[in-house]
Amino acid sequence: MKKKVVQQKPQHRWKRKVLTLMFVGIFFGGLLFMQTRWYTHVVGLVPLNHHQFLVSQPHVQSPKIAFLFIARNRLPLEMVWDAFFRGGDSKFSIFVHSRPGFLFNQATTRSTYFLNRQVNDSTQVDWGEASMIEAERILLRHALDDPLNDRFVFLSDSCIPLYNFSYTYDYIMSTSTSFVDSFADTKEGRYNPKMHPVIPVHNWRKGSQWVVLTRKHARIVVDDETVLPMFQQYCKVTHYKVHGL
Ligand SMILES: *[C@@H]1O[C@H](CO)[C@@H](O)[C@H](O)[C@H]1NC(C)=O
Numbered sequence: 373m374k375k376k377v378v379q380q381k382p383q384h385r386w387k388r389k390v391l392t393l394m395f396v397g398i399f400f401g402g403l404l405f406m407q408t409r410w411y412t413h414v415v416g417l418v419p420l421n422h423h424q425f426l427v428s429q430p431h432v433q434s435p436k437i438a439f440l441f442i443a444r445n446r447l448p449l450e451m452v453w454d455a456f457f458r459g460g461d462s463k464f465s466i467f468v469h470s471r472p473g474f475l476f477n478q479a480t481t482r483s484t485y486f487l488n489r490q491v492n493d494s495t496q497v498d499w500g501e502a503s504m505i506e507a508e509r510i511l512l513r514h515a516l517d518d519p520l521n522d523r524f525v526f527l528s529d530s531c532i533p534l535y536n537f538s539y540t541y542d543y544i545m546s547t548s549t550s551f552v553d554s555f556a557d558t559k560e561g562r563y564n565p566k567m568h569p570v571i572p573v574h575n576w577r578k579g580s581q582w583v584v585l586t587r588k589h590a591r592i593v594v595d596d597e598t599v600l601p602m603f604q605q606y607c608k609v610t611h612y613k614v615h616g617l
């Protein structure tokens with residue numbers, strides 16, 4: 373209960389910020405629209421050449437970042453993402469994995485960016501279980517179908533962008549490597565010795581699942597037939613004492 377009350381306030385503040393942003397956007401959008409109309413009106417005879425120039429340019433499409441959302445149901449912060457993607461310039465794609473049976477449509481999302489972006493073969497995800505990896509693989513499989521998708525970012529339904537699109541895009545694309553979190557987790561009971569020798573203890577690491585993968589690494593995760601079966605068999609919440617749930 374207490375947690376909920378604390379969370380409400382920043383959300384309202386966000387809503388107000390997003391609203392303000394939208395109004396500023398509409399204002400400048402209107403100005404731009406008027407200017408463009410004025411421009412084409414004044415130089416009404418020029419567009420023929422201008423048009424030919426545009427057509428002769430080779431059509432090079434930029435590599436895209438696939439934003440892969442793992443949500444319980446809807447995305448409560450979708451309007452923050454909406455503002456973020458408005459600066460995206462077609463250099464992104466979106467895929468959403470929600471629990472089976474939940475449908476993203478006009479009634480459940482206010483952002484058009486999330487319409488028709490839901491994967492149709494989602495699975496039930498349980499905290500701390502291998503089903504989370506299966507959801508990630510489903511999202512990756514869909515995203516890999518588009519050869520322009522070059523980086524794959526996992527996001528939860530409570531993630532928000534801290535920087536604008538162009539900054540985020542340039543940051544992720546500035547290196548040819550994946551972004552992963554990895555550290556030796558020596559806590560008692562984390563490693564199940566039954567996973568030996570497929571996953572030897574000296575290879576055991578912990579890390580956040582919210583990673584950025586290159587296409588090569590995304591392919592490895594999707595094609596993996598060694599690690600996932602071990603996790604499915606031996607990584608279960610009941611094996612640990614879970615605190616704070
Ligand atoms: C999901 O959609 C794809 C493409 O539209 C289709 O080929 C596939 O059969 C669908 N899968 C399910 C489980 O409905």
Ligand SMILES: *[C@@H]1O[C@H](CO)[C@@H](O)[C@H](O)[C@H]1NC(C)=O
Nearest residue numbers: 459534535536537538539540
């Ligand atoms: C995006 O953010 C960066 C860093 O905060 C800033 O320098 C840049 O001007 C912003 N770009 C746009 C298009 O708003």
